[in-house]
Amino acid sequence: MTTITAPSPTTYELRGWDLSELLPAPSEEEITRRFAELEAAVVELERSRESLTPASPRISPQQLLAMVRRYEAISERTSVLANYGSLWFNSDTGNQEAITFRNRVRQAVTAATNRTLFFTLWWKALPEEEAQALLRSVPAIPPAAPGAATPAGPAAPAAMAAPAALAAPAAPASMTAPAPMTALAADPGALTAQQIADYRHFLLELRRFSPYTLDEKSEQIINIKDDNGIGAVTTLYSMLTSRMEFTLEVDGETKRLTRDALTSYAFSTQPELRAAAYRELYRVFGQDATILGQIYVNVVRDWHEEAVGLRGYPSAIAVRNTDNDVPDRAVDVLLEVARANASVFQRYFRLKAGWLGLERLRRYDLYAPLASSERKIPYAEAVRSVLDTFGEFDARFASLAERVLAKNHLDGEIRRGKRGGAFCATVGPRFTPWVLVNYTGRVRDVATLAHELGHAVHSMLAEHHSLLTQHASLPLAETASVFAEMLMTDRLLREEADPLARRELLAAAVDDVYATVLRQSYFVRFELEAHQAILAGRSVEDLNETYLAELAEQFGDSVQVAPEFRYEWMSIPHIYNTPFYCYAYSFGQLLVLALYRRYQEQGAAFKPGYLELLSYGGSARPEAILGKMGIDMTDRSFWQGGFELVRQRIDELAAIRI
Ligand SMILES: [Zn+2]
Numbered sequence: 001m002t003t004i005t006a007p008s009p010t011t012y013e014l015r016g017w018d019l020s021e022l023l024p025a026p027s028e029e030e031i032t033r034r035f036a037e038l039e040a041a042v043v044e045l046e047r048s049r050e051s052l053t054p055a056s057p058r059i060s061p062q063q064l065l066a067m068v069r070r071y072e073a074i075s076e077r078t079s080v081l082a083n084y085g086s087l088w089f090n091s092d093t094g095n096q097e098a099i100t101f102r103n104r105v106r107q108a109v110t111a112a113t114n115r116t117l118f119f120t121l122w123w124k125a126l127p128e129e130e131a132q133a134l135l136r137s138v139p140a141i142p143p144a145a146p147g148a149a150t151p152a153g154p155a156a157p158a159a160m161a162a163p164a165a166l167a168a169p170a171a172p173a174s175m176t177a178p179a180p181m182t183a184l185a186a187d188p189g190a191l192t193a194q195q196i197a198d199y200r201h202f203l204l205e206l207r208r209f210s211p212y213t214l215d216e217k218s219e220q221i222i223n224i225k226d227d228n229g230i231g232a233v234t235t236l237y238s239m240l241t242s243r244m245e246f247t248l249e250v251d252g253e254t255k256r257l258t259r260d261a262l263t264s265y266a267f268s269t270q271p272e273l274r275a276a277a278y279r280e281l282y283r284v285f286g287q288d289a290t291i292l293g294q295i296y297v298n299v300v301r302d303w304h305e306e307a308v309g310l311r312g313y314p315s316a317i318a319v320r321n322t323d324n325d326v327p328d329r330a331v332d333v334l335l336e337v338a339r340a341n342a343s344v345f346q347r348y349f350r351l352k353a354g355w356l357g358l359e360r361l362r363r364y365d366l367y368a369p370l371a372s373s374e375r376k377i378p379y380a381e382a383v384r385s386v387l388d389t390f391g392e393f394d395a396r397f398a399s400l401a402e403r404v405l406a407k408n409h410l411d412g413e414i415r416r417g418k419r420g421g422a423f424c425a426t427v428g429p430r431f432t433p434w435v436l437v438n439y440t441g442r443v444r445d446v447a448t449l450a451h452e453l454g455h456a457v458h459s460m461l462a463e464h465h466s467l468l469t470q471h472a473s474l475p476l477a478e479t480a481s482v483f484a485e486m487l488m489t490d491r492l493l494r495e496e497a498d499p500l501a502r503r504e505l506l507a508a509a510v511d512d513v514y515a516t517v518l519r520q521s522y523f524v525r526f527e528l529e530a531h532q533a534i535l536a537g538r539s540v541e542d543l544n545e546t547y548l549a550e551l552a553e554q555f556g557d558s559v560q561v562a563p564e565f566r567y568e569w570m571s572i573p574h575i576y577n578t579p580f581y582c583y584a585y586s587f588g589q590l591l592v593l594a595l596y597r598r599y600q601e602q603g604a605a606f607k608p609g610y611l612e613l614l615s616y617g618g619s620a621r622p623e624a625i626l627g628k629m630g631i632d633m634t635d636r637s638f639w640q641g642g643f644e645l646v647r648q649r650i651d652e653l654a655a656i657r658i
Contacts, residue, residue: 012383012405014413016091017434021407022084022427026101035108038077042112045070045119052122058130061137065191068199068468071119075467076428078112081105083427087434090419091411124206124213131207138200198466201619208322212311222306230302237295237576240288246280248273266367275364282564285571292570293540299576300534316531317524320580324474325621326587330633334587337639338521339553344643345514346558348650352507353558363551363561367511371658373501376441379412386450389491390457390484394607397484400460401453407432409456412439412449422448424455424481429463429470432456443501444508447488454484462617469619475587476622480614482592483599485509499658506653513646516589520582522554526569527580543569593642594631600645 023030048067051059085102092098123131191199213219246262248255250273255261265277285292300316307319314328321328353361355370377385383405391398404410409432411418422437433456439445458480462470472479489509496502529546544566551561551568574581599606609629616625623633631638 012380014379014439015408015411016413016415017087017411017436018408019084019087019434021431022080022087026084026088026097031101031104034077034081038074038081038108038112041070041074041077042115045074045116049118052118059134061134064134064203065138065196065199067119068202069191069195071116072199072466072468074112074116076430078109079428079467082109083425083434087425087436090423090436091415092417093419094417120206121216121219123203124210125216126210128210131210135200135203138196138203194464195466198469198619202466202468205325208325212307212313212319212322214310218310230299233295233298233302234577237292238573240291241285241571241573244284244288246284248277248280266364267369269369271358271365271368274368275362278364278562279564281571282567285567286564289540289544289567289570293543296530296543296570296576297534297540299579300531303579304531304535317528317580320578320583324584324587325623326475327623327634331583331587333634333636334583334590334639335521335525337636337643338518338586338590339525341640341643341646342518342554343556344647344650345510345518346556348510348514348653349555349558351650351654355503360557361559363555363559363565366559370504370507371500372504373443373498375443375498375501377443377446378441379439382439382441382446382449385446385491386453386488389450389487390453392491393487394611396461396611397457400457403432403460404435404453404456409434411436414438414440422452424452424459426455426459426471428467429465433459443492443496443505446492447485447505447508450488451481451485454481457484458614459617461611461615462619464615465617465619470617472614472616473618473622474584475591476613476618476625478588479592479595482589483596483610486592486596493652499656503653503656503658506649506656510646510649510653513589513593513649516585517593517642517646518554518586520585522550523569523572523575523582524580524586526550527575527582530569531579590639590642591626593645594638597641597645 023034045067048063048070051063082105085098085105088098089095089102126134214222241259244259246257246259248257248262248265250265259281262277262281265273268274268277303319304316307313308316313319313322317331318328321331349361349366352368352370353359353365356365356368358365387398387401390401411434418438419436420438422435424433424435426433435452435456437445437449437452439449458472459470461480462472471477486509489505492505493502496505526547529550530543533542533546547569548561548563548566551565555561569575572582595610599610613625613629626633
């Protein structure tokens with residue numbers, strides 16, 4: 001294990017990351033020990049099962065908190081194992097040992113999840129008065145004070161002492177807990193105010209689903225029937241679409257390609273190749289259109305029957321909104337404002353046509369590359385520049401990001417077998433997050449580095465919370481990352497004199513906003529219409545026409561859309577697997593744009609509220625967190641602020657002379 005003694009290094013070099021904090025080494029002995037610890041933690045929670053039968057006397061609030069704590073202990077152990085598995089695999093995807101380890105962990109985690117399900121099911125199904133009475137007796141603690149992003153250590157008042165028998169450490173005394181877990185094991189039974197507040201929020205979160213939870217028997221029947229019913233139907237969708245083969249002629253050679261390989265030609269510099277790739281994609285989807293359409297009809301009917309019919313959700317999309325904890329009205333407003341601003345992107349597409357020397361952009365050309373700058377930024381310079389930018393915004397932002405580097409938790413080098421792209425993994429409040437990027441030295445890579453380190457900073461600002469509440473909920477999950485990326489883009493633009501690099505940077509930012517805000521919101525608009533149409537008995541061909549009409553509205557006359565795009569919706573897995581999910585992307589991105597706009601207007605006055613927002617993590621409801629900053633999600637003008645920023649970026653782009 002690497003021991004860090006010096007403060008942060010002043011020169012940074014590209015390398016892999018150090019995972020030894022999670023597992024000193026993936027030896028058989030160590031793995032066996034960790035699985036045994038997990039087993040012991042599960043058994044510990046299972047012991048409470050008898051006290052939860054309806055016939056038994058009521059449990060006390062102390063017992064309830066103790067159970068949450070055991071549940072948390074299991075989650076911590078599974079998180080360490082699962083993350084080690086995926087981080088190891090992602091850094092070396094061809095490694096058989098890594099693959100085997102990941103599979104073993106998956107099995108163990110699934111088994112543990114199934115065995116602990118009884119606890120959350122019991123809590124959700126508890127009669128409202130009983131649950132309320134229990135929660136009332138759990139003392140309500142005010143959430144973290146502004147900027148109080150310090151770990152709730154021994155100094156925090158122990159507001160409640162749980163009975164010793166129930167608050168026993170998760171690992172039996174005979175086992176040596178690994179280093180990061182000692183804090184848990186060493187705590188004899190007192191809960192801090194912060195822990196109680198976090199557990200309370202976790203319990204309240206589960207209860208939000210109670211009105212839509214059926215009796216145990218019905219839930220079991222649905223689970224069993226889903227496995228061979230709608231679950232099987234969506235599996236068929238995945239099987240059908242992932243075995244598709246595509247042929248494309250590239251430079252005189254006929255190639256047989258997977259979908260990923262085919263769609264990479266959407267980024268080709270050759271216009272005809274871009275067009276041919278899209279035509280082939282939808283030719284193949286079109287061949288199976290009848291089956292794929294029928295699968296979707298079943299998905300929609302099943303969704304409606306179960307969610308609206310049996311569970312009593314007010315609408316099909318309300319299921320997703322409840323999941324995201326976002327009011328229905330806020331989503332309506334978001335989709336409306338996005339639609340009203342389609343012309344902002346239409347202007348961008350007209351500009352892009354000009355840069356590419358085209359009369360009018362075809363849908364095939366949407367992701368066509370612009371001439372790119374040759375300039376390369378050395379890694380060390382990029383890191384310093386990101387840290388400087390963070391430091392200019394807030395000293396804490398920079399020092400937290402620096403911790404990721406000092407702990408050697410950043411894998412930035414390009415290696416054979418390493419996963420592409422970029423991500424940040426938060427394992428839990430006891431660990432500094434791990435970040436993966438593939439740094440090639442392009443200006444764009446610097447913005448990506450800032451984005452992923454922004455995720456890490458977000459998690460670290462919330463590391464005084466429980467594992468159960470540290471993660472920001474989906475709509476708020478990009479609040480630091482996209483913001484950090486925008487700070488970085490602005491700085492790079494200030495320093496960049498090369499017009500090609502400036503255009504590349506700005507255009508990449510606008511491309512991202514288009515793909516996450518407008519495109520995704522139009523997917524959801526289509527889904528809303530499609531669900532209605534299917535319930536009204538309309539045909540799949542009607543759905544295709546509806547989709548084309550939505551595209552026509554989205555692009556106006558700025559982009560020419562060929563008729564084969566009628567099948568595009570069938571190629572979007574989210575539309576099948578997680579209906580209405582896509583608006584979460586629009587929501588998250590637009591929220592940050594709107595926040596950034598506020599930062600431009602308010603300057604330093606903006607910072608304390610923003611840092612407080614981040615330090616909540618997922619420990620309060622999105623509405624409450626945003627409300628603290630005076631943000632009303634149902635207010636059109638707030639969302640409009642986000643689009644004003646996009647407009648500004650496009651103005652800057654229009655002004656660049658090459
Ligand atoms: Zn992100």
